[in-house]
Amino acid sequence: MQTILVVGNGxxxxxxxxxxxxxxxxRNFKLVVFGEEPRAAYDRVHLSAYFENxxxxxxxxxxxxxYSENGIELVVSESVTDIHHTKKTxxxxxxxxxxxxxxxxxxxxxxxxxxxxxxxxxxxxxxxTIEDLENMLAYAEKIKKIKPNGRAAILxxxxxxxxxxxxxxxMGLEPHVVEFAPKLMPRQLDARSSNVMQLTLESMGIHIHxxxxxNKILGNGAITGLDFGEDDTLVVDMLVISAGIRPRDELGKTxxxxxxxxxxxxxxxxxxxxxxxxxxxxxxxxxxQMIYGLVAPGYEMAEVAVNQILKKEDVIMRPEIDMxxxxxxxxxxxxxxxxxxxxxxxxxxxxxxxxxxxxxxxINVSHDGxxxxxxxxxxxxxxxxxxxxxxxxxxxxxxxxEELIVGSRGEGGxxxxxxxxxxDTAMVCSCEAVTKGGVCGSVLVDGNExxxxxxxxxxxxTGCGGCKPMVNDLIKExxxxxxxxxxxxxxxxxxxxxxxxxxxxxxKDVQNFDDLLDDFGTGHGCEVCKPAVAAVFASIxxxxxxxxxxxxxxxxxxxANIQRNGTYSVVPRVAAGEIxxxxxxxxxxxxxxxxxxxxxxxxxxxDMFGAKLHELPLIWEELIKEGFETGQAYGKSxxxxxxxxxxxxxxxxxxxSVSFAVEIEHRYKGIRSPHxxxxxxxxxxxxxxxxxxxxxxxxxxxxxxxxxxxxxxxANPKHAVLLAEKVDKAAALTxxxxxxxxxxxxxxxxxxxxxWLEKLEGGITxxxxxxxxxxxxxxxxxxxxxxxxxxSYKCEWQEAIETPEIRERYTHFVNxxxxxxxxxxxxxxxxxMPKEWA
Amino acid sequence: xxxxxNTYETVQPENVKTWFKAAATSKFPKNGGACIKxxxxxxxxxxxxxxxxxxxxxxxCPHKMEMVLSRGMIGEENMExxxxxxxxxxxxxxxxxxxxxxxLEGIAxxxxxxxxxxxxxxxxx
Ligand code: SRM
Ligand SMILES: Cc1cc2nc3c(=O)[nH]c(=O)nc-3n(C[C@H](O)[C@H](O)[C@H](O)COP(=O)(O)OP(=O)(O)OC[C@H]3O[C@@H](n4cnc5c(N)ncnc54)[C@H](O)[C@@H]3O)c2cc1C
Ligand code: SF4
Ligand code: FES
Numbered sequence: 001m002q003t004i005l006v007v008g009n010g011x012x013x014x015x016x017x018x019x020x021x022x023x024x025x026x027r028n029f030k031l032v033v034f035g036e037e038p039r040a041a042y043d044r045v046h047l048s049a050y051f052e053n054x055x056x057x058x059x060x061x062x063x064x065x066x067y068s069e070n071g072i073e074l075v076v077s078e079s080v081t082d083i084h085h086t087k088k089t090x091x092x093x094x095x096x097x098x099x100x101x102x103x104x105x106x107x108x109x110x111x112x113x114x115x116x117x118x119x120x121x122x123x124x125x126x127x128x129t130i131e132d133l134e135n136m137l138a139y140a141e142k143i144k145k146i147k148p149n150g151r152a153a154i155l156x157x158x159x160x161x162x163x164x165x166x167x168x169x170x171m172g173l174e175p176h177v178v179e180f181a182p183k184l185m186p187r188q189l190d191a192r193s194s195n196v197m198q199l200t201l202e203s204m205g206i207h208i209h210x211x212x213x214x215n216k217i218l219g220n221g222a223i224t225g226l227d228f229g230e231d232d233t234l235v236v237d238m239l240v241i242s243a244g245i246r247p248r249d250e251l252g253k254t255x256x257x258x259x260x261x262x263x264x265x266x267x268x269x270x271x272x273x274x275x276x277x278x279x280x281x282x283x284x285x286x287x288x289q290m291i292y293g294l295v296a297p298g299y300e301m302a303e304v305a306v307n308q309i310l311k312k313e314d315v316i317m318r319p320e321i322d323m324x325x326x327x328x329x330x331x332x333x334x335x336x337x338x339x340x341x342x343x344x345x346x347x348x349x350x351x352x353x354x355x356x357x358x359x360x361x362x363i364n365v366s367h368d369g370x371x372x373x374x375x376x377x378x379x380x381x382x383x384x385x386x387x388x389x390x391x392x393x394x395x396x397x398x399x400x401x402e403e404l405i406v407g408s409r410g411e412g413g414x415x416x417x418x419x420x421x422x423x424d425t426a427m428v429c430s431c432e433a434v435t436k437g438g439v440c441g442s443v444l445v446d447g448n449e450x451x452x453x454x455x456x457x458x459x460x461x462t463g464c465g466g467c468k469p470m471v472n473d474l475i476k477e478x479x480x481x482x483x484x485x486x487x488x489x490x491x492x493x494x495x496x497x498x499x500x501x502x503x504x505x506x507x508k509d510v511q512n513f514d515d516l517l518d519d520f521g522t523g524h525g526c527e528v529c530k531p532a533v534a535a536v537f538a539s540i541x542x543x544x545x546x547x548x549x550x551x552x553x554x555x556x557x558x559x560a561n562i563q564r565n566g567t568y569s570v571v572p573r574v575a576a577g578e579i580x581x582x583x584x585x586x587x588x589x590x591x592x593x594x595x596x597x598x599x600x601x602x603x604x605x606x607d608m609f610g611a612k613l614h615e616l617p618l619i620w621e622e623l624i625k626e627g628f629e630t631g632q633a634y635g636k637s638x639x640x641x642x643x644x645x646x647x648x649x650x651x652x653x654x655x656x657s658v659s660f661a662v663e664i665e666h667r668y669k670g671i672r673s674p675h676x677x678x679x680x681x682x683x684x685x686x687x688x689x690x691x692x693x694x695x696x697x698x699x700x701x702x703x704x705x706x707x708x709x710x711x712x713x714x715a716n717p718k719h720a721v722l723l724a725e726k727v728d729k730a731a732a733l734t735x736x737x738x739x740x741x742x743x744x745x746x747x748x749x750x751x752x753x754x755x756w757l758e759k760l761e762g763g764i765t766x767x768x769x770x771x772x773x774x775x776x777x778x779x780x781x782x783x784x785x786x787x788x789x790x791x792s793y794k795c796e797w798q799e800a801i802e803t804p805e806i807r808e809r810y811t812h813f814v815n816x817x818x819x820x821x822x823x824x825x826x827x828x829x830x831x832x833m834p835k836e837w838a
Numbered sequence: 839x840x841x842x843x844n845t846y847e848t849v850q851p852e853n854v855k856t857w858f859k860a861a862a863t864s865k866f867p868k869n870g871g872a873c874i875k876x877x878x879x880x881x882x883x884x885x886x887x888x889x890x891x892x893x894x895x896x897x898x899c900p901h902k903m904e905m906v907l908s909r910g911m912i913g914e915e916n917m918e919x920x921x922x923x924x925x926x927x928x929x930x931x932x933x934x935x936x937x938x939x940x941x942l943e944g945i946a947x948x949x950x951x952x953x954x955x956x957x958x959x960x961x962x963x
Contacts, residue, residue: 514888524913814873814874
């Protein structure tokens, strides 16, 4: 049995282990791994996700058990200090000695810390490990306690620096990115795209200081600012250094391996160092005189090293490494591939720039217009994967290459062919090196039919996840070639789409979930199909969530929004945001009585937080007595209809927007749908009610109302589009009735109106035909269905408090009167909030 | 909070020392759950009527350490009974306690028996 020692249990060291143990021949080897960090390898690429969940386990690449189950001996918190290549042994910091047949160095890199005066001060950090992050978080907390407007600077405006900028912003500090070069991301972006990027980042609250050389770090003990020379300083409380990386090549020096002038252990295309029994992979390896600071090349190096050690000597590293990147950055899409920018004599560029939308796209095309050389996308990188593939595979360009970036998308199809046009060798998932052939083969040969199954079998999509849409398309297309219709199946328990289930329930008059499952499904259901079907029942029979309570999402089940500590919030309906002083006082009194945190919501009403489960019926009883009803803030149903004050008071108002908003809020309240939906009514085109940011909106104009549909805020904001112009109130209502009903019947679970409309073949023109011209002949049916829903509305909270069996559900324990002692609150600006997660 | 977590340990049916009479079966919704208190423990008990089986597990979700699992939806994945946490929908096997959709710590499960109209949960203390 031969022994392989791996030094470094980072992303690439782990990948080496994973690839190695997957091979049958690996049984003849003993594998021992040393990691200096206190934990097993984790996903450094998604390090910033740690801010959101503080969950180190979620970042783990494999649990500790995995190593032992696969016969790997993992030694954590142990660094290797010496290599004695003549004896073929290593020693560790705790002075233990181990001998090897093969040694694999995967020690990665460390952040480069420039020798600036004062760099050792307290409050200066690097950003590479979970511990770095924890230290930053602790320091940020400390600052925030003493200073409400703490600031943090990031030294370096490259990929990582910007990510760190977002990270410190999420910590509640004001971020300032300081870059030496005149532009951001100097390696990936040209000046114009960098400019667009800068505008977008600034609008998000990230301050950018370009062309600044930092001379000195100010402060007495702890950092208080940066000095750029000539009285130019920036006051900050914290600094994160992100000025590039340096390979951790210390071990190479201990045994005289060949090194690069600027560091890194030199390897050949077999990943061998100058000592043939010692391999180097990942960010410590200098290949082609380059250190590749990305995971994908590192993973490929791991693959090569595994093969070399197992004597498959024909597997070698490609001569050229693709450095294309799409960033999961900070809410702005950024991607660059191939040659991102170049002088004009090398080729021609097509550039599209729209500063108002923060979009910049550039592609570089050869002089003969036949090949794509590279490009940049900022603000909208939706087409990155396919462009990248065209580039990698030298695919022919369309006659009008500009269509690749400005193609009239949505109408008349896109300028691209289908993903199926790619050659089989096209690398679809570069993190896990899965080709198009691999994905399609997994479907066609191995019979995997879902993205989950293909991901399990091939690992595609499990890295950065950027290839998911393309893999999805490939799976669908492959299934089609097998003659299988690809249906949108809601989950493993029903072989139907939501729309099909809707029709089944309606036509077969199914009355409850169990019957539907027995007659049309398999198994016992799950957390995906249960709430989806619950919404279908609600939309057809207008039954409240009280009837089939255990198939509802938790918020619907308890008619309240669960909060992060297991308490609930209470939101009564305040139609159109109009509220009387008497009602305000009543709400204030009740909130005070139950010690609830109160806040005005973004939906023009009042939210009361921190109610314990057993208090909900008591609170609602009092609210209902004061004339309130439920606001369905918990439901996938109508939320609010936002209004502006309109012509009753406003000097510009064209019509009574509040009156109209009150009327429609009462019309649609309680109607459950595939996702929540919201409305808005503005009294004139100044649009103070943001009606075009809603699922439906009305704007008063000279001569009537303009009707808009399919807008939303949220993660992908979208303006609603014009459905009808200058119509009277009755017509406006009829169109929106039909629109909502049509949406409810045909959308997928959790699909809001905007993505639904986007997917609707024929788009808005088609929708206009259906709801205005009745092209499908279903208008009367839609009208009747909507009217039935409107007529059967009841307040489900009233139902709950009046029905003893329902009321009984609101106890924390069924065998004790006690309440949950786990819930703790702390004080916050004269109110309260849940105690932080430990 | 971690200390609380450690008080929950899976009990195998053969090791039960105390069968705790928790509550009447009618207190537990069909195909849903409710929470019971036993000494300092909070235990989620599920009436999986479609399988004609009862399950019990800790009420504490190991993700964010909240006492909420009894309010989760139950169901099954490849016929493995599971509960989805109401907060972030992490799912756990009701048989083994294993986290099915990720690599969270598993949850402790407890034996349940029905005698007469009552639900009993098995403990070792
Ligand atoms: C309370 C409130 C924030 C506030 O303090 O202002 C809020 C709170 C929540 N929002 Fe919101 N949203 C609130 C107004 C908004 C708005 C503003 C608006 O309505 O004008 C938006 C953007 C507009 C829009 O929806 O298009 C908004 C976009 C979202 C989204 C993103 C939806 C999307 O399509 O991308 C979610 C996530 C989701 O629903 O899946 C969300 C989800 C949530 C949830 C339900 C998350 C959750 O499941 O716990 C929050 C819980 C509410 C609670 O516990 O009571 N909230 N949320 C606002 C309640 C309004 C109300 O009176 O009912
Ligand atoms: C915040 C952040 C975001 C990133 N985003 C992206 C991205 O979007 N896309 C992308 O492709 N890349 C990204 N990267 C880069 C990516 O994480 C690295 O390319 C990758 O981690 C390199 O893997 P590695 O195994 O070579 O090095 P590492 O993951 O750094 O692992 C090396 C390990 O070896 C250990 N070690 C070092 N010396 C010794 C010793 N003597 N003895 C024992 N152990 C030792 C180290 O402690 C470390 O755990 C990002 C990096 C960071 C920090
Ligand atoms: S939208 Fe028009 S009517 Fe409404 S407040 Fe603004 S200006 Fe006045
Ligand atoms: S608290 Fe249970 S899944 Fe997050």
